[in-house]
Amino acid sequence: MTDQSPPRKQTRIQREKREVILNAALEVFSVHGLRGATLEKIAAAAEMSKPHVVYYFGSKDAIYKGLLESQLETWLRPLRELSAEGDPLAEILTYIRRKLRMSQEMPRESKLFATEILHGAPRTRDALSGELKDLVDEKAAVIARWSDEGKLAKLDPHHLIFSIWAMTQHYADFDVQVRAVLNGKDSNTLFDEADAYLTDLFIRALRP
Amino acid sequence: MTDQSPPRKQTRIQREKREVILNAALEVFSVHGLRGATLEKIAAAAEMSKPHVVYYFGSKDAIYKGLLESQLETWLRPLRELSAEGDPLAEILTYIRRKLRMSQEMPRESKLFATEILHGAPRTRDALSGELKDLVDEKAAVIARWSDEGKLAKLDPHHLIFSIWAMTQHYADFDVQVRAVLNGKDSNTLFDEADAYLTDLFIRALRP
DNA sequence: ACGGTTTTTGACCAATTGGACAGGAAAATG
């Protein structure tokens, strides 16, 4: 028995095509949302025929779910990397910077999740109250300990995390609005400003 | 000429019906988004027939636009009420509290705007770079003056406003996520916590 | 009570769209 993979080995071409489709779908879903996206648009973006897309994923919904799943881990990584060992303030500032950079570099993923959650997270509920909650609780406990030890100001750690999510993702999800107000600023300047602002804000707020 | 209204006087029944439809539409749009909402669902929520809804608004799109327009002013009011005359820190904290309360009391409106902007604000672009930008610039100038006078910490006023939007609306727009993490907390407790946290955060950050 | 206007709806239509299907092209397999 040389075949060690449990259900079925995926061929190279299968992996590649699925990858292409997921990327095209991300493009389309992030702009139009689940309902606004059509198989046709996805197929066009992936440069293949509509039945071909269905051939690989079975249904539009399956693509959408596939996308969410394939991105969830990436999405949580910055928080996961927040280490209990490091310097409290530095750890949190690094987390903020990582999250902000992620928003800058992966705005499509950010919008995908935002839309999903905004609409009640019908396909992600379990992950939210399972994996996500566990991770947040764990890191919130770390932050709470830091506060107790006097290394950080006493601020509700859960809400601290929420506010970091809110602010960093704001720049990706509502970029149209931000850009309309700060009209003419290019993306890099904008994120540099945001970085400086958030660093400043949280240094002032978190210092013991 | 007793009729003084420019184009046409709207009858009582017309105003009422339009009101009912807008309210039903808000319910449906805020949950499903523009594309996910159907005339049928709106009609059902308004307890009338589909052609009746069309009779009053002409098209689904017109209802959507009507909603956005009828809510925009309400949405901007808290910022508009931020007064250059008051005590700087108190004014900003009051603004935050108003905005947060608004998110709590009008989550449907919040989600409506969030979805619209998330999808590129195709129907709101002008308002964003016109009315909204002007208002923000005006209030940002006020805040900048306060900072210059040493009454407030020096923080980029535009980004300060963005961060307030981001955090307050987060609790309305992503309530599913917040609730999944803080599982079991009822709405009032949650918003009270948020209020306490945000007040605390911004007092620490804004004190000169 | 009556004629006209406004309101309301059932029935219908055309466009869109998710997806099925049959069969051809290409690749792997032997």
Place this chain on the structure above:
DNA sequence: CATTTTCCTGTCCAATTGGTCAAAAACCGT
């Protein structure tokens, strides 16, 4: 090569859905 398996697409279909239309019902001024 022959055959089997995988890949790929043109064509079609049924469901959904935004919107029309004609006609009925309710309303209103006189």
